[in-house]
Amino acid sequence: MNSPSLPDALRCVLWRDLLVAMRRRADVFTTLVFFVIVVSLFPLGVGPELKLLRTMAPGVVWVAALLASMLALNRLFAGDYADGALEQLVLAPQPLSLLVLAKIAAHWLTTGLPLVIVAPLLGLQFDLPAEALRILVASLLLGTPVLSLIGAIGAALTLGLRGGGALLSLLVLPLYVPVLIFGAGAVEASASGLGAGAHLSLLGAFLLVALVFAPWATAVALRISVE
Amino acid sequence: MTATINWFKYASPPAFYPLTGTLAPWFFAAAAVFGAMGLYVGFFVAPTDAQQGEAYRIIFIHVAAAWMSMFLYVVMAFWAGVGVAFNTRLSSMMASAVAPTGALMTFIALWTGALWGKPMWGAWWVWDARLTSELILLFLYIGFMSLQAAIDDPRRADRAGAVIALVGVVNVPIIYFSVQWWNTLHQGASVSLTRSPSMAATMLTGMLLMALAFWMYSIAVVLLRVRCIILERERNADWVKQLPEPQR
Numbered sequence: 001m002n003s004p005s006l007p008d009a010l011r012c013v014l015w016r017d018l019l020v021a022m023r024r025r026a027d028v029f030t031t032l033v034f035f036v037i038v039v040s041l042f043p044l045g046v047g048p049e050l051k052l053l054r055t056m057a058p059g060v061v062w063v064a065a066l067l068a069s070m071l072a073l074n075r076l077f078a079g080d081y082a083d084g085a086l087e088q089l090v091l092a093p094q095p096l097s098l099l100v101l102a103k104i105a106a107h108w109l110t111t112g113l114p115l116v117i118v119a120p121l122l123g124l125q126f127d128l129p130a131e132a133l134r135i136l137v138a139s140l141l142l143g144t145p146v147l148s149l150i151g152a153i154g155a156a157l158t159l160g161l162r163g164g165g166a167l168l169s170l171l172v173l174p175l176y177v178p179v180l181i182f183g184a185g186a187v188e189a190s191a192s193g194l195g196a197g198a199h200l201s202l203l204g205a206f207l208l209v210a211l212v213f214a215p216w217a218t219a220v221a222l223r224i225s226v227e
Numbered sequence: 228m229t230a231t232i233n234w235f236k237y238a239s240p241p242a243f244y245p246l247t248g249t250l251a252p253w254f255f256a257a258a259a260v261f262g263a264m265g266l267y268v269g270f271f272v273a274p275t276d277a278q279q280g281e282a283y284r285i286i287f288i289h290v291a292a293a294w295m296s297m298f299l300y301v302v303m304a305f306w307a308g309v310g311v312a313f314n315t316r317l318s319s320m321m322a323s324a325v326a327p328t329g330a331l332m333t334f335i336a337l338w339t340g341a342l343w344g345k346p347m348w349g350a351w352w353v354w355d356a357r358l359t360s361e362l363i364l365l366f367l368y369i370g371f372m373s374l375q376a377a378i379d380d381p382r383r384a385d386r387a388g389a390v391i392a393l394v395g396v397v398n399v400p401i402i403y404f405s406v407q408w409w410n411t412l413h414q415g416a417s418v419s420l421t422r423s424p425s426m427a428a429t430m431l432t433g434m435l436l437m438a439l440a441f442w443m444y445s446i447a448v449v450l451l452r453v454r455c456i457i458l459e460r461e462r463n464a465d466w467v468k469q470l471p472e473p474q475r
Contacts (some may be wrong), residue, residue: 155392157387161377170373171391174366175398178405185409206401217394224386 006021009094010102017106020079027075032114035068039122050127057126058187060137062143065115065183066176069144072111073151076103077222081159090226097219104152104215128187135190136201140201143183149207149214150175157223179206196222236430240317240457241466247450248389254447258440265436273429283345285339287433291441293336293357296364297399299445303371304396307389317453319385320460322392323375328445330368337361356410360403367395381460 004012021028039098042060043053084220089099119140128136154172158164186199237243269287276283303325310319340358341351352358371392378384461467 153390157374159391164378167373167377171370174363174370175394177363178401181405181409217390221387221390224383224390
């Protein structure tokens with residue numbers, strides 16, 4: 001039997017993961033609702049004053065996005081690990097790092113992208129002006145893939161470990177710090193008239209670096225965990 | 228035949244184990260001597276600071292601990308990387324042995340920083356760039372140790388720990404600079420750790436002596452800890468069984 005060509009294999013992995021996610025729509029939905037609930041809790045905690053909320057909004061939305069995408073990380077490999085599909089992936093003739101990249105892409109499409117789409121709505125609740133909403137969406141669009149990419153390393157390392165969820169957050173959250181700083185910073189910078197260009201460029205740089213190194217590190221981690 | 232040095236003699240646990248036993252007391256002694264000298268210089272010789280009074284004297288502990296905290300992370304990542312690259316057991320054991328001391332140094336740096344911050348800035352904690360990145364460094368240490376603790380198979384623990392240590396070491400500069408930039412954007416230079424550039428020579432001497440003491444202490448403790456790890460991991464090996472009882 002011939003093994004499929006690399007683009008075919010990648011498309012196959014991507015499509016399969018999207019299909020699995022669509023069959024378990026509740027999971028995708030849970031992440032999204034978690035995001036919305038966490039953001040909605042902040043005004044209840046600090047009071048409804050619009051001026052305060054407006055300054056807090058970028059940070060709140062970003063921290064909630066961080067937590068939501070971290071909660072979803074468990075699903076990235078756990079299902080495939082449990083049913084043995086992951087071992088087949090590791091054994092496949094195609095480079096594991098690229099297959100992993102396809103999986104991460106599917107994961108981002110089902111967890112990260114919905115957050116980006118909902119974020120402007122939440123921003124409106126915090127009375128953000130239109131310009132800030134645009135920057136918020138742009139920063140999330142550049143930043144959430146980085147979260148998925150870095151998170152994949154942690155998810156691969158903690159595969160099948162006891163206390164995996166809490167451990168995963170301990171490993172991954174400190175590494176999220178730069179993304180949080182520049183993601184939330186972009187919105188604040190545009191609000192204060194500095195312009196968000198520098199922040200967004202840096203987020204783009206993080207994305208490119210993570211695209212190169214994270215799938216590779218994830219592949220190494222998966223081999224350690226699966227063997 | 229030319230006489231060559233066998234560089235890898237001490238890369239094997241049976242050869243390294245007796246060496247650690249011989250060296251550790253010397254490093255402890257050196258730590259005590261340098262520590263005594265450094266504290267004497269720090270408390271009795273160094274002059275009182277013109278701006279900060281006596282409170283600045285915590286610098287002699289704080290700076291040494293902060294240096295070690297950052298340096299030990301690199302050492303840990305180095306040994307973890309060597310362990311994965313060359314598949315040497317002892318290197319990975321060294322990485323595991325360094326981590327708790329590194330975390331301790333980070334904690335001491337944060338703690339003494341808080342004690343120093345209260346009289347100087349009027350607050351135990353400010354979101355200064357260095358404090359924040361030091362705090363994140365502590366999280367990175369804790370992550371490394373918890374990951375290793377959660378994995379039962381020592382070989383998997385070594386290699387998984389190496390991945391997270393190396394990812395961390397790549398990220399440390401990024402985190403440091405992003406925190407620094409975040410800080411300068413948020414608040415102006417209202418709070419700054421930078422002291423007046425001219426520092427009395429005796430202060431510098433005291434700081435260097437204390438840094439040496441912390442170095443020696445760290446080496447000694449890491450050697451003792453790696454001894455325990457070697458015994459634990461190699462407990463079924465013949466050479467461990469042949470050790471005389473008190474050494475075991």
